[in-house]
Amino acid sequence: MLKKSLCLILSAILILTCFTACGEVKGSDAGLVFPIDKDPEYLDPQIISFTGSKNIIANCFEGLVTINSAGEIVPGCAESWSISPDGLTYTFRLKQDCKWRVSIYAGPLIGLSSKETNSLPVTAHDFDFGLTRALLPETKSPVAKALYCIKNAEKVNKGKMSSSKLGIRAIDDYTLEIELEKTDPDFLFTLLEPGCMPCNETFFEATGGRYGLAVKYLIYNGPFYINNWVDDTSVSIRKNDYYYDSESTMPRSVYYSINNEQNTRLDKLKDKTYSVSPLTKEQSEQIADNKKYSVTAFDSSILSLVFNCSDSILTNKNIRRAIASTLDYSILESDFGALTAKGIIPDTMSMGTQRYRDIASAVSLYKSDKSTTLFEKGLDALDVDRCDISIICTEEYETSVRKLMQAWQASLGIRCGIYIEVVSEGDLLSRVANKNYQLAIVPVTYSTNTAFDALQRYTSSSSSNIIGLKDKNYDSMVSDIKLTQGLEESADKTAKAEKYLIDSAAIIPLYSRQVYMGHAKGVSGTYFNLTGDTAYFKYTLSK
Numbered sequence: 001m002l003k004k005s006l007c008l009i010l011s012a013i014l015i016l017t018c019f020t021a022c023g024e025v026k027g028s029d030a031g032l033v034f035p036i037d038k039d040p041e042y043l044d045p046q047i048i049s050f051t052g053s054k055n056i057i058a059n060c061f062e063g064l065v066t067i068n069s070a071g072e073i074v075p076g077c078a079e080s081w082s083i084s085p086d087g088l089t090y091t092f093r094l095k096q097d098c099k100w101r102v103s104i105y106a107g108p109l110i111g112l113s114s115k116e117t118n119s120l121p122v123t124a125h126d127f128d129f130g131l132t133r134a135l136l137p138e139t140k141s142p143v144a145k146a147l148y149c150i151k152n153a154e155k156v157n158k159g160k161m162s163s164s165k166l167g168i169r170a171i172d173d174y175t176l177e178i179e180l181e182k183t184d185p186d187f188l189f190t191l192l193e194p195g196c197m198p199c200n201e202t203f204f205e206a207t208g209g210r211y212g213l214a215v216k217y218l219i220y221n222g223p224f225y226i227n228n229w230v231d232d233t234s235v236s237i238r239k240n241d242y243y244y245d246s247e248s249t250m251p252r253s254v255y256y257s258i259n260n261e262q263n264t265r266l267d268k269l270k271d272k273t274y275s276v277s278p279l280t281k282e283q284s285e286q287i288a289d290n291k292k293y294s295v296t297a298f299d300s301s302i303l304s305l306v307f308n309c310s311d312s313i314l315t316n317k318n319i320r321r322a323i324a325s326t327l328d329y330s331i332l333e334s335d336f337g338a339l340t341a342k343g344i345i346p347d348t349m350s351m352g353t354q355r356y357r358d359i360a361s362a363v364s365l366y367k368s369d370k371s372t373t374l375f376e377k378g379l380d381a382l383d384v385d386r387c388d389i390s391i392i393c394t395e396e397y398e399t400s401v402r403k404l405m406q407a408w409q410a411s412l413g414i415r416c417g418i419y420i421e422v423v424s425e426g427d428l429l430s431r432v433a434n435k436n437y438q439l440a441i442v443p444v445t446y447s448t449n450t451a452f453d454a455l456q457r458y459t460s461s462s463s464s465n466i467i468g469l470k471d472k473n474y475d476s477m478v479s480d481i482k483l484t485q486g487l488e489e490s491a492d493k494t495a496k497a498e499k500y501l502i503d504s505a506a507i508i509p510l511y512s513r514q515v516y517m518g519h520a521k522g523v524s525g526t527y528f529n530l531t532g533d534t535a536y537f538k539y540t541l542s543k
Contacts, residue, residue, distance in 0.1 A: 029252045030542035032275040032523075034535060035268070037260040039232045044212025045197040046134045049142045049464065051533050054194055056235055056256060058534045061197040062222045062243075064092050064127060064176070065188055069527035069539075073188045073353070077122055077198070077221065078176075087183035087485075094174040097244040098122035100200060101225045105216045109206040118242045122221045124170035126198035131178075132163050133204075134195040142463065143195030145456050149184035149482050183485045185352030186450045192529070223249040223538045233258055250525065254537050260426060266518070269293070275523045275542060276535055284516040292521040298532025299347045301445040301513040303332075309506050310468030311438050313387045319378035320505035323389075323439070325368035326411040328404060332510055335400045340365065341509035343498045344444075348530045349451040351494070352487050356451040359491040363498045366505060371411050379415065388417040391439035392431060398422050401441055435468045443513050449530045452481055452490075455497050458506070467506045474500055 036052030045057045066076040075081075078092040100120040102110075107117035134141040135150070137159045148154040151167025167179030180187065190196065198221060199211075207217045215226050223246065224237040235256040239249050257274070259265070266283040268274040270293075279295065287293040305327065307314050314320055329340050342362035349356045368374065379387065393401050398420065405418050418439075423431070431437050444466070446454045455478050456462060460470045477497045484490045501507055515532045522543035527536050 030250070030275070030540070032251050032254045032537060032540060032542065033257055033273060034254060034276050034537075035257050035259040035265060035274060035278070036235075037258070039258050040235065042212045043218060043226070043229075043235075045194040046130065046139055046141050046143075046199065047212075048194050052256065052258075055534055056226070056237065057194040057197065058222075058529075059224045059254065059537055060220045060222045060226060060237055060240075061194070062098075063191050063196050063198070064094075065191050067192060067529065067536075071350075071530050073192075077127075088180045090178045090180070090187070091171075092124070092127075092176045092178070094122070094124055094127075094176065095244060096121070096174055098221055099242045099244070100203075100219045100221055101240050101242045102203075102219045103215070103225075106203070106219055109216075110202050120200070120219075121173070122198055123173045124176035125173065126200050127176050128168050128170040129201040129204070130195075130197055130199035131168050132166055133199055135166065136163060140463070141195045143190070143193045145459070145462075146186075146190045146193065146450070146453055146482075147196075148479065149180050149182065149187060149190075151179045151181050153181075154479075182483045184482060185487045185490060186350070186452055189350055189352075189449050190453075192449065224254065227253075249538050251537055251540050251542075262425075269518050269520050272520045275520050275540070276526050276537075277518050277520075279516040279518045281514065281516065284518060287518065294519045294524070296517045296519075296528065296532065297514040298517070298528070298530070299512050300349075300515050300531035300533065301443045302341050302344060302346055303510045303513050304341075304344070304442060304444045305508040305510060306432065306437075306440050306442055306444070306467050307506055308435050308438050308440075308468050309470070310435055313382065313389060314438055316378045316382055317504060318374045318381065319387065321366065321368060322371045322375035322378060322412060323408060324366045324505040324508050325371040325374065326408050327508060328407045329365075329510070331400055331403045331407075335403075341511050343495070344501060344507060344509050345451045345454045345494070345498060346446065346512060346531070348532070349446070349454055350449050350530055351451050351491055354487070356491065356494065359487060360451075360495040363495055363502060365508065366503050372413070375412050375416065386415040386417065388419065389438050390419045390421055391441065392421045392423050392428060392437050393441040394425050394428055395422050397441050432466050433464075435466065441510075444507070445515065445533065446531055451494050452478075455481070455494065455501075458501060469501075469504070469506045471504065471506075474504070 040053040045061055062076045064076055064078040065073050068074045077094055077098045079095045081092045083090055102117040102120055104114050133139055134143050135153050135157050137157055144157045152161055152165045155161035156163050156166055169177045171177055203219055204211050210217045215229055223240055223243045225240045227238045228236045238253045262280055265277045269277045284295045307320050347357045401420055408418050428442055432440050432442050457464050458469055459475045459478055481493045484493055525539040525541045
């Protein structure tokens with residue numbers, strides 16, 4: 001693999017050094033350790049979608065704007081910006097002391113000597129190229145649809161117009177202008193996405209298609225840089241002394257340890273092997289009353305009943321609706337003390353500068369007293385006498401699902417066979433992601449901050465569309481949200497799109513689940529995005 005920047009022996013030495021040092025070096029020069037589920041395949045900001053990769057990019061790159069510990073938009077590489085009175089033109093004025101950190105290995109690719117490697121400025125042209133590249137159809141960037149608010153972006157992304165017609169223009173080296181189709185209250189939050197990070201065109205072209213595949217093929221403008229990447233083991237980042245605000249960057253390094261065994265994380269947090277770590281609800285409860293640790297909770301996951309709409313049986317809306325209409329929510333409330341979720345979109349999601357749920361009310365769930373009729377219509381349309389459907393879940397929900405199945409069976413009769421398959425959480429998430437299921441009870445977690453991005457996940461062309469829905473009406477509703485002026489109108493259209501998915505019985509929200517992040521003893525200052533899946537380590541201290 002191209003990823004390895006050092007031989008395995010030196011990598012092993014580095015790993016041991018990190019784990020022994022993280023408990024000894026304290027204060028503002030600490031070595032931190034944070035677990036991620038799997039090895040990133042690549043670290044190209046414009047195309048990544050894996051949560052672990054986003055964590056790394058968020059700490060090694062900086063966009064036009066960033067967020068502070070309160071979740072507010074603050075200047076990043078842009079020292080300031082202005083918005084035209086009609087809300088359509090954003091003008092960003094960049095800081096002139098932002099530099100690319102170019103390693104001695106990367107420098108020769110663009111003709112820089114070792115003395116010149118860190119004199120390369122970050123300019124408006126880099127943001128122009130990065131944003132444009134994210135919208136090119138061949139890039140297949142997951143952020144592209146969220147950028148359709150930019151003038152001509154959708155046409156460019158669909159290959160119907162030249163990228164030269166995009167509403168993105170570097171007026172000079174330190175001034176970037178972005179023109180929108182219509183006002184978008186989420187635009188500044190969208191700019192936080194990895195796909196909106198700067199990309200130096202000269203360096204990108206010099207990598208010959210290998211950009212982001214190894215340490216040698218990346219340059220950085222954030223508070224940290226990647227100094228080692230070992231297959232299936234770790235990615236380590238170090239403080240970037242060439243970052244314009246390096247004096248405020250506290251840790252010496254962050255070591256991303258690849259570990260998908262959630263049951264080991266609390267023990268590793270307790271013995272300070274991990275500085276910060278995602279935790280399960282049960283793990284967080286074990287240390288909730290212990291003042292040695294701190295735990296932050298985020299309502300960013302919705303336990304949902306998801307339907308594989310590409311399945312030969314569940315492609316029929318009436319079959320799906322028949323199942324959804326017999327769902328007994330009181331079972332989950334009784335078993336878990338959980339109240340029904342307010343909708344598909346978690347409460348932490350934003351719309352503009354506000355939380356979406358503060359603007360939009362809860363979405364009503366699908367109900368019908370004609371489940372038998374719906375089921376019979378579905379069978380007739382499929383030209384079958386009966387259907388057998390399996391539902392997958394983890395052991396945690398097995399008892400509840402069996403109770404739900406009894407209600408389904410009583411209502412739909414012997415012409416419907418529903419079977420349960422209990423799998424591990426890893427298998428559950430993998431099968432749902434690959435649409436290798438019919439029904440599933442699964443916690444749906446969103447890796448973006450905005451309500452729009454959550455709904456965009458279920459559009460026909462989305463690579464992360466876990467429900468396999470192909471619905472032109474829904475696609476049109478989502479596209480229309482991004483082109484709507486006014487926060488209240490956008491919220492109203494978003495709620496209607498949520499309701500459409502629920503009424504289509506494509507995904508049924510059950511209840512909100514929290515995501516937990518734990519800090520080891522003496523560790524503080526880490527902050528997170530609204531969904532809690534991205535940790536910012538710039539100000540983290542370890543006492």
